[in-house]
Amino acid sequence: MQTINLTRDYDGDFVHRVEEESGQNVSLCYQCGNCTAGCPYTFAYDIPVSQIMRLVQAGQKKTVLSSKSIWLCATCESCTTRCPNQIDVACVMDVLRHMARREGLAAVPQVKTFWDSFLDSVKAHGRVFELGLTVNYVMRTGRFWTDLDLGPKIFPKGKLSLKPHEIAGKEHVARIFERFERESNS
Amino acid sequence: MSEAIAYYPGCSGLGTSKEYDASTRAVCRTLGLDLVDIPDWSCCGSTPAHTKDHVLSAALSARNLQLVSGMGIASAATPCPSCLTNLRTANHRMEAPAMAEKVNKLLDAPYAGGVEAISVLQALVEKVGLDEIKAAVRTPLTGLKVACYYGCIMNRPPELMAFDDCENPMAMDNVLSAMGATVVPFPLKVECCGASYGIPRQDIVARLTGKLLDVAKSVGADMVAVACPLCQMNLDLRQGQVNRALGTNFRIPVPYFTQLMGVALNVADEELGFGQLCIDPRPVLNKALSGADAQAKGA
Ligand code: SF4
Ligand code: SF4
Numbered sequence: 001m002q003t004i005n006l007t008r009d010y011d012g013d014f015v016h017r018v019e020e021e022s023g024q025n026v027s028l029c030y031q032c033g034n035c036t037a038g039c040p041y042t043f044a045y046d047i048p049v050s051q052i053m054r055l056v057q058a059g060q061k062k063t064v065l066s067s068k069s070i071w072l073c074a075t076c077e078s079c080t081t082r083c084p085n086q087i088d089v090a091c092v093m094d095v096l097r098h099m100a101r102r103e104g105l106a107a108v109p110q111v112k113t114f115w116d117s118f119l120d121s122v123k124a125h126g127r128v129f130e131l132g133l134t135v136n137y138v139m140r141t142g143r144f145w146t147d148l149d150l151g152p153k154i155f156p157k158g159k160l161s162l163k164p165h166e167i168a169g170k171e172h173v174a175r176i177f178e179r180f181e182r183e184s185n186s
Numbered sequence: 187m188s189e190a191i192a193y194y195p196g197c198s199g200l201g202t203s204k205e206y207d208a209s210t211r212a213v214c215r216t217l218g219l220d221l222v223d224i225p226d227w228s229c230c231g232s233t234p235a236h237t238k239d240h241v242l243s244a245a246l247s248a249r250n251l252q253l254v255s256g257m258g259i260a261s262a263a264t265p266c267p268s269c270l271t272n273l274r275t276a277n278h279r280m281e282a283p284a285m286a287e288k289v290n291k292l293l294d295a296p297y298a299g300g301v302e303a304i305s306v307l308q309a310l311v312e313k314v315g316l317d318e319i320k321a322a323v324r325t326p327l328t329g330l331k332v333a334c335y336y337g338c339i340m341n342r343p344p345e346l347m348a349f350d351d352c353e354n355p356m357a358m359d360n361v362l363s364a365m366g367a368t369v370v371p372f373p374l375k376v377e378c379c380g381a382s383y384g385i386p387r388q389d390i391v392a393r394l395t396g397k398l399l400d401v402a403k404s405v406g407a408d409m410v411a412v413a414c415p416l417c418q419m420n421l422d423l424r425q426g427q428v429n430r431a432l433g434t435n436f437r438i439p440v441p442y443f444t445q446l447m448g449v450a451l452n453v454a455d456e457e458l459g460f461g462q463l464c465i466d467p468r469p470v471l472n473k474a475l476s477g478a479d480a481q482a483k484g485a
Contacts, residue, residue, distance in 0.1 A: 040338075040377060040378040040394055041378075041390070043393070044387070044390055072383070072387070072390070074233075074338070074378055074380070074381040074382075074383065075233060075236070075237075075339070075381075076338035076339065076342075076378040076381070077338060077339055077342035077343050078338065078342070078376075078378070080342070080343045081342045081343045081344065081352050081353075088343070090343075094236055094237060094240070097237050097238075098237075098238065098239055098240075101238065108386070108387075110386040110387075111383070111386045111387070113386075114234075114382070114385055114386045115233070115234035115237055115238065116234070118232065118234040119231070119234050119235060119238065122228075122229045122231060122235075122246070126228045126229065127197045127200070127228060127229045128197040128229050128232070165197075165200055167226050167227075167228055168226050169226045169228060169249075170228075172228075172249065172294050173228045173229070173246070173249065175292075175294065176242070176245050176246060176249065176292045176293065177242070179291065179292045180239065180241065180242045180245070180292055183241075183288075183291065183292070184239070
């Protein structure tokens with residue numbers, strides 16, 4: 001079990017940023033554990049979601065942003081729905097991922113790569129190209145495609161188009177991304 | 187005949203969930219619900235966009251809401267819960283003027299609000315209505331035992347989704363019982379199936395989807411009806427992977443609720459796309475229906 005000294009490394013600015021970006025008051029959390037009890041991913045997390053909330057309150061930026069949990073949260077909204085203090089916990093988890101990205105952290109790199117491959121596909125075609133996305137992901141992670149067994153099930157159904165569905169407004173969609181990148185760098 | 191609704195199929199509707207798109211269109215047409223395609227709609231950004239940035243995510247959705255607003259239509263229906271969440275979240279976040287300004291800065295044409303996004307299920311229940319749906323049944327699904335699985339985000343969080351119950355939704359149960367099916371109580375209606383982690387973390391999906399299949403089987407369901415393309419893919423396409431990972435032997439068909447509605451409404455089989463699912467539900471379906479038939483004749 002990991003021990004964390006909560007008075008050391010307190011980063012008040014971090015607490016403030018999380019609250020501002022998520023619009024949530026994290027000090028309302030009284031550690032009832034409802035969120036963790038209902039979270040389907042607790043078994044896969046390195047830090048349960050209620051402890052993430054406690055660590056945010058305690059300003060433990062590095063521990064929180066280096067956690068695997070923030071990359072494994074599926075935004076299933078169970079925690080948000082069941083929190084007795086109406087904290088939008090799933091939104092806090094989302095904001096923590098945004099911050100981790102900005103710090104160059106991704107404790108489960110293949111998840112980030114998968115999401116990035118998806119967005120690249122949207123940027124290029126205006127709609128996501130499912131097959132292209134998968135190939136891109138496999139190439140970028142250098143991983144053996146763990147879904148090879150699905151090929152024979154899915155190809156004969158004619159579901160995976162071999163070429164992207166380009167839309168007329170794809171430049172418009174690409175400009176959304178370009179403007180976003182410009183705004184984030186300014 | 188009801189007012190026209192803009193239709194947002196979502197990217198998977200053109201690929202992995204073609205049969206959901208096709209059966210949705212056929213069922214709505216049969217029930218007189220007028221779905222109008224949105225010209226040149228684009229991807230809502232799905233989960234990857236909101237995990238990266240909320241302004242970017244809202245902009246990808248708002249482009250589509252703006253297109254609908256240009257059609258002079260006030261509501262858009264989508265079969266996909268992930269698209270639905272993104273469209274509704276964009277509307278909700280853009281109620282704050284500061285957020286709306288940031289989002290509109292990313293768009294070619296600003297979105298001024300005013301387009302409501304709802305699910306196809308909600309459109310059927312609210313714009314057509316259960317009585318009318320029931321009156322249109324031609325082949326009742328008598329004898330078929332179905333577990334209705336809504337997935338995690340269709341009704342959650344309730345403040346945002348504003349439809350049905352967030353812990354025990356009933357809309358799909360009501361629709362399928364109106365079709366004559368026997369809906370079995372399914373306690374995991376809103377539990378997560380593993381979402382899009384099938385590619386980066388197959389082990390997670392095996393565990394979560396495995397639990398859903400196990401409970402569906404134990405409550406005696408002949409099949410699991412779904413409303414989400416990602417849920418469908420995990421429960422059906424990945425059922426073999428689940429069996430291998432857990433040493434189980436599930437073989438449970440996982441049709442979209444719209445496909446089952448199509449059968450009851452006598453929509454032509456070609457339009458329902460059952461053959462595009464991995465486990466074809468038709469043998470189980472036909473067996474249940476003919477069993478009920480024989481019983482009725484014998485009685
Ligand atoms: S459910 Fe809410 S109050 Fe309870 S531990 Fe989780 S965040 Fe804190
Ligand atoms: S939203 Fe994330 S943290 Fe909350 S219960 Fe779902 S997976 Fe767990």
